[in-house]
Amino acid sequence: MESLLEIRNMSAGYDKKVVLSDVNLTVNPEDFIGVIGPNGGGKTTLLKTLLGLLPPIKGEIVFNESMREGDHHHIGYLPQVNRIDKKFPITVFDVVRSGLMSRKRLTGRYSREENERASYLLEEMGISALRKKAVGELSGGQLQRVLLCRALVNRPRLLILDEPNTYVDNQFERELYERLRILNKDMAILLVSHDVGTITTYVKTIACVNRTLHYHPSNKISTEQLAAYECPIQIISHGQIPHTVLMQHDH
Numbered sequence: 001m002e003s004l005l006e007i008r009n010m011s012a013g014y015d016k017k018v019v020l021s022d023v024n025l026t027v028n029p030e031d032f033i034g035v036i037g038p039n040g041g042g043k044t045t046l047l048k049t050l051l052g053l054l055p056p057i058k059g060e061i062v063f064n065e066s067m068r069e070g071d072h073h074h075i076g077y078l079p080q081v082n083r084i085d086k087k088f089p090i091t092v093f094d095v096v097r098s099g100l101m102s103r104k105r106l107t108g109r110y111s112r113e114e115n116e117r118a119s120y121l122l123e124e125m126g127i128s129a130l131r132k133k134a135v136g137e138l139s140g141g142q143l144q145r146v147l148l149c150r151a152l153v154n155r156p157r158l159l160i161l162d163e164p165n166t167y168v169d170n171q172f173e174r175e176l177y178e179r180l181r182i183l184n185k186d187m188a189i190l191l192v193s194h195d196v197g198t199i200t201t202y203v204k205t206i207a208c209v210n211r212t213l214h215y216h217p218s219n220k221i222s223t224e225q226l227a228a229y230e231c232p233i234q235i236i237s238h239g240q241i242p243h244t245v246l247m248q249h250d251h
């Protein structure tokens, strides 16, 4: 299996409430997939199943051998910043290292390489000076940078980002998307976004999620196609859509 993972005929949901059904998706190492869909369509549910937080009701997710390390999958995850408890008294450096948690459990402490990796990422992201700060003291943009370091510290083969354009910091948002382009040379990326403009600018392919998943093997998508996938653009978009990036139906 050359792909990183395959979702096969999966249904997922909560307490017998099926949110997603018949989901099939193959994620390859070079993929940059934008995940879009209306509110409540099941995007977060899909992420939860990939992260192993929610077992499929039906079907399965098959991970490539290279994605597995004990019970740990090589997935880096950047949560929505508003899902983070900022009152938690933990330093920036420890948050970054917490991305290594499953390794630490084996030995009880971090190796020199792991500490160096965490320091390197802080340096890379231009936030070394924040190393000893408590996360509660950070701005939204700073916190996002820290969380991206955490997502990358374990050298993931797949990076999952949940709605990064809810970032408060516009400069970081631009920086982030440029950074993702570079990171995509080394890892697959799955980006959940409400911003169709961003999606079509940066991603390579699109997954429309609304009760099921329609895979669109291009980053150009017309409003007609979105409608056919039951992902009408008015429902998805929260802001203005730069329609130049959307394919016209006669193309």
Ligand SMILES: Nc1ncnc2c1ncn2[C@@H]1O[C@H](COP(=O)(O)OP(=O)(O)OP(=O)(O)O)[C@@H](O)[C@H]1O
Pocket: 014, 017, 019, 037, 038, 039, 040, 041, 042, 043, 044, 045, 046
């Ligand atoms: N823990 C839960 N228990 C029961 N139902 C849930 C739970 N979490 C989500 N749901 C329901 O599952 C459906 C899909 O929700 P999900 O959060 O996956 O959608 P989404 O596409 O991520 O939406 P949004 O764009 O608003 O974040 C919704 O109807 C939601 O109410």
